[in-house]
Amino acid sequence: MRQTCLNMIYDLAKRDERVVFVGSDLSPGLLADMKRDMPERWYMEGITEQNLIGMSAGLAKEGYIPYSNTIATFITRRCYEQVAVDLCLHDLPVRLIANGGGLVYAPLGPTHLAIEDIAIMRALPNMTVTAVCDAKEMVRLMNATLDWPHPIYIRLAKGGDPVVSRDELGFAIGKAIPMRRARSRHAAVLMSTGVMTTNSLAAAELLAKDGIDMSVVHFHTVKPLDEAAVLDFARDSELVVTVEEGIRIGGLGSAITDVIVEHLGTAAPPVKRLGLPDEFPHNYGLQDDLFDIYGLMPAQIAASVRGALKNKVAAGVAAVNTSVAARA
Amino acid sequence: MATSAEAVPFIKLATPPLDERSKYLRKLVVRALEGGERGHIGSSMSLIEIMRVLYDDVLQYRPAEPGWRDRDRMILSKGHGCIALYVMLADKGFFPLDTLDTFCRRDSILGGHPEAGKVPGVEASTGALGHGLSIGLGMALGVRMQKRDSRVIVVLGDGEIDEGSIWEAAMCAGKHRLSNLTAVIDYNKVQSAGSTREIQDLEPLVDKWRAFNFATVEVDGHDVEALRAVFRRLPLAQDRPTAVICHTVKGKGIGFAENDANWHHKSKINKDLVAKLYGALE
Numbered sequence: 001m002r003q004t005c006l007n008m009i010y011d012l013a014k015r016d017e018r019v020v021f022v023g024s025d026l027s028p029g030l031l032a033d034m035k036r037d038m039p040e041r042w043y044m045e046g047i048t049e050q051n052l053i054g055m056s057a058g059l060a061k062e063g064y065i066p067y068s069n070t071i072a073t074f075i076t077r078r079c080y081e082q083v084a085v086d087l088c089l090h091d092l093p094v095r096l097i098a099n100g101g102g103l104v105y106a107p108l109g110p111t112h113l114a115i116e117d118i119a120i121m122r123a124l125p126n127m128t129v130t131a132v133c134d135a136k137e138m139v140r141l142m143n144a145t146l147d148w149p150h151p152i153y154i155r156l157a158k159g160g161d162p163v164v165s166r167d168e169l170g171f172a173i174g175k176a177i178p179m180r181r182a183r184s185r186h187a188a189v190l191m192s193t194g195v196m197t198t199n200s201l202a203a204a205e206l207l208a209k210d211g212i213d214m215s216v217v218h219f220h221t222v223k224p225l226d227e228a229a230v231l232d233f234a235r236d237s238e239l240v241v242t243v244e245e246g247i248r249i250g251g252l253g254s255a256i257t258d259v260i261v262e263h264l265g266t267a268a269p270p271v272k273r274l275g276l277p278d279e280f281p282h283n284y285g286l287q288d289d290l291f292d293i294y295g296l297m298p299a300q301i302a303a304s305v306r307g308a309l310k311n312k313v314a315a316g317v318a319a320v321n322t323s324v325a326a327r328a
Numbered sequence: 329m330a331t332s333a334e335a336v337p338f339i340k341l342a343t344p345p346l347d348e349r350s351k352y353l354r355k356l357v358v359r360a361l362e363g364g365e366r367g368h369i370g371s372s373m374s375l376i377e378i379m380r381v382l383y384d385d386v387l388q389y390r391p392a393e394p395g396w397r398d399r400d401r402m403i404l405s406k407g408h409g410c411i412a413l414y415v416m417l418a419d420k421g422f423f424p425l426d427t428l429d430t431f432c433r434r435d436s437i438l439g440g441h442p443e444a445g446k447v448p449g450v451e452a453s454t455g456a457l458g459h460g461l462s463i464g465l466g467m468a469l470g471v472r473m474q475k476r477d478s479r480v481i482v483v484l485g486d487g488e489i490d491e492g493s494i495w496e497a498a499m500c501a502g503k504h505r506l507s508n509l510t511a512v513i514d515y516n517k518v519q520s521a522g523s524t525r526e527i528q529d530l531e532p533l534v535d536k537w538r539a540f541n542f543a544t545v546e547v548d549g550h551d552v553e554a555l556r557a558v559f560r561r562l563p564l565a566q567d568r569p570t571a572v573i574c575h576t577v578k579g580k581g582i583g584f585a586e587n588d589a590n591w592h593h594k595s596k597i598n599k600d601l602v603a604k605l606y607g608a609l610e
Contacts, residue, residue: 040473051462051496058466061452062474082493085456086463090444 002156004135005097008142009067010034013041016146018063022056024049024070026099049074053082053094060092065146071105072098072114072155076121087151088126094151101131101155102194102245103281103290110280114155118193119250121153122223128173129223131155131194134163137220140171148173157195158287164198165218173221176229180204180216188239188305189215191230193222193252196243199291202298203243207305214305222252230259234269239312241272241305245296248275270315272308274301343550346581350376350552351609354581356415356428358605364432366595367440368408369605370579370588371485374516374549375412378574381555382481383416386562391421394448400478401467403452405460406485406514407441408593413450414438422449458491460484461511465501468509468569479562483512487519490528495540501569502541509569510562511542514549516578520592537571549574582608 010031013019020041021031035042045052049070056066068075075098076083087094098117105112122129128150132138134157145152152173169177179201182189192200197218204214217233219226234240240260242253253273260268276294283293291297295304346354353376361367383389387400404413411431418425423437430436437446441455452463464482471478484494501509515533517524524530537544543565547558555574564570578592579585582605594601 045500048496048500050458050493051465051500054459054462054493054497055466055469055500057452058463058468059470060466061463062467062470064470064473081456082459082462085453086459089453 001132001135001138001161002099002159004138005142005154005156006031008139009097012142012146013038016065018065019146020059020064020066022052022059022066022068024052024074026069049079050082053079054086056094057082057086057090057092060094061090065093065095067095067097069097070099071112072101072117073112076114076117076153080120083121083127083151084124088124091126091150093149095145096151096153098153098155101157103287104158106281106287106290107284109284113281115247115276115281116250117153117155118222118244118246118252119254122255123250126150127223128152128221129155130173130221132165132220133157133195133197133218134161134165136163136167137165137171140165141173141220144171144173155194161195162198164201171220174224174226175221176226177218177220178215178229178233179218180214182213182215184213185236186238187213187215188241188309189217189233189237190241190243190301190305191217191219191233191252191256192243193219194245196245196296199296199298199301200243203301203305206298206302210306212305212309219252222255225255225259227259227263230256231263234260235264235267237269239272239305239308240269241274241301241308243296243301244275245291246275247278248273249278251275270308270312272304274304341548341550341575341577343548344552346550347552350380351581353380353415353419354609355606356418356425357411358602358609360411360414360428360431360438361594361597361605362602363429364440365597366432366593367411367597368593369582370516370518370585370591371406371409371593372411373580373582373585374514374576374578375409375483376580377550377552377555378483378512378514378576379412379416381552381559383420385556386559387481388478389420389449391449394422398476398478401451401464401471401480403454403460403464403480403482404442404450405454405464405482406457406488407454409485409514410438410440410442413442414447417447417449420449423447457485457488458493461494461497461501465497465504465506465509468501468506469504472506472508479508479510481510481512483514485519486513486515486517486524486530487527489513489530490519498537498540498542505541505567506569507563507566511537511569511571513571513573514576515573516576518578518587518589518592520589522589533573537573541568542571543568544571544573546573546575549576550580584608
């Protein structure tokens with residue numbers, strides 16, 4: 001996904017002379033072909049994230065479309081005020097390419113884990129927040145970035161991610177994609193972003209074997225959130241489960257819950273939010289190890305769905321019993 | 329006044345008395361302060377001659393066409409000094425003079441920090457310190473890539489350059505040899521909490537900018553002729569950005585407020601104080 005994203009920057013730069021690359025201190029030889037062919041539009045500025053964002057804003061003010069790239073934690077935490085003021089307040093078309101979103105850098109520890117990036121980026125007015133699920137979808141996103149008039153946060157996954165997206169389902173920023181449709185409108189639905197969509201699809205497969213038919217809706221754009229899609233799938237659903245590779249506070253699940261509560265009121269279905277608790281991860285290992293610790297592997301997601309459905313039934317029985325007792 | 333004695337300028341200034349134009353512009357500052365009943369007095373007064381010379385004699389711009397492609401770009405990075413900028417923009421016709429009376433009012437275009445897109449002639453929204461130089465160098469790079477002659481001037485406060493982001497930007501501008509970029513430092517030597525010597529000493533300031541590959545000069549920031557002489561020579565070098573360190577006096581022109589950190593910002597400005605401010609300028 002990362003390499004595809006970088007390749008696309010060069011591809012877009014060939015198509016559109018407004019495109020520039022602004023990196024911090026990335027791999028030797030990164031975008032070497034772009035550097036060779038259009039050196040005036042290739043910048044590597046060192047470990048100066050605050051400056052990198054301000055400089056990108058200045059370039060955007062002069063009509064350029066900067067694709068600005070460094071590690072996700074650094075392009076969000078380190079220069080948050082620059083992102084807020086220089087990019088969002090001015091509403092400039094700068095693209096933040098965030099390497100290692102979520103738990104990708106598991107072995108490197110919490111300084112490198114972008115667990116709250118989605119939450120803090122989506123809190124900023126004018127910011128668009130994206131997390132595609134695979135390299136093919138990255139191509140679709142990058143093509144759509146060229147003429148999007150606002151700043152965009154582009155969260156990258158680990159790379160080598162299985163391709164689950166499908167060209168025929170289309171792509172538009174801000175438009176969720178139903179990846180799997182249950183036969184019944186009342187079925188439970190998984191709503192996910194980034195590579196959690198891959199795990200959610202796998203979880204849905206596991207559940208199908210148990211006779212639990214589910215929809216899976218992929219939100220490659222967390223902001224602006226496709227509220228119509230949320231409501232369309234949530235309105236008659238018996239259960240909504242959100243799945244994200246990040247803390248639950250302020251993330252995709254929060255965004256979806258806001259919409260459901262605000263629009264469906266007492267008719268809202270139960271919502272279960274899967275993601276990280278309010279803590280910095282304590283472990284290392286690989287990304288999958290942290291997925292396992294936080295219940296984000298497919299079998300664990302499936303188990304959470306089963307548990308939530310069971311609780312719902314139990315709660316329903318309890319409600320009926322209470323009602324009967326009250327009448328008696 | 330404890331800060332006053334510590335804030336004696338490091339070089340001896342032999343500033344000529346303020347002329348009528350400088351006094352007139354300061355009276356416009358007072359007009360805005362009266363309108364808003366608040367404002368950064370000291371921080372605006374130290375900027376007046378810098379702004380005056382830039383807009384009277386140096387910058388290329390069109391008030392009726394603020395986005396004119398070939399204009400020079402001026403970013404007031406120390407956004408809290410915005411009244412000095414508003415005064416110049418009003419004086420040049422970017423918006424009517426009486427807009428100054430609306431300073432900080434509910435529906436005004438003139439807030440306590442300047443906003444691009446809202447105030448004609450304001451290039452960047454500033455107020456959070458340490459942002460302007462990076463934005464300015466990005467603009468300077470963009471202009472240079474398009475082979476246009478526009479210059480980018482970024483006016484910085486001395487307290488502002490405590491920010492590490494300024495030095496990231498300075499390193500970057502030096503690396504790119506941006507001769508179309510000039511950093512102007514309003515070195516009034518008093519920041520919000522006290523003297524810069526006491527709070528965060530910037531010295532040796534000339535050496536710092538030179539070390540970051542800026543062609544650097546010092547000038548009396550209230551001497552109009554001296555400022556003209558420096559600014560008309562921009563860029564000072566063809567292969568580097570320029571830094572102009574302007575030795576100024578916080579609150580310049582308001583005798584009782586000069587060099588006093590207590591006059592950095594005032595709220596609850598009443599009619600009596602307005603009369604005193606006007607009186608100081610007679």
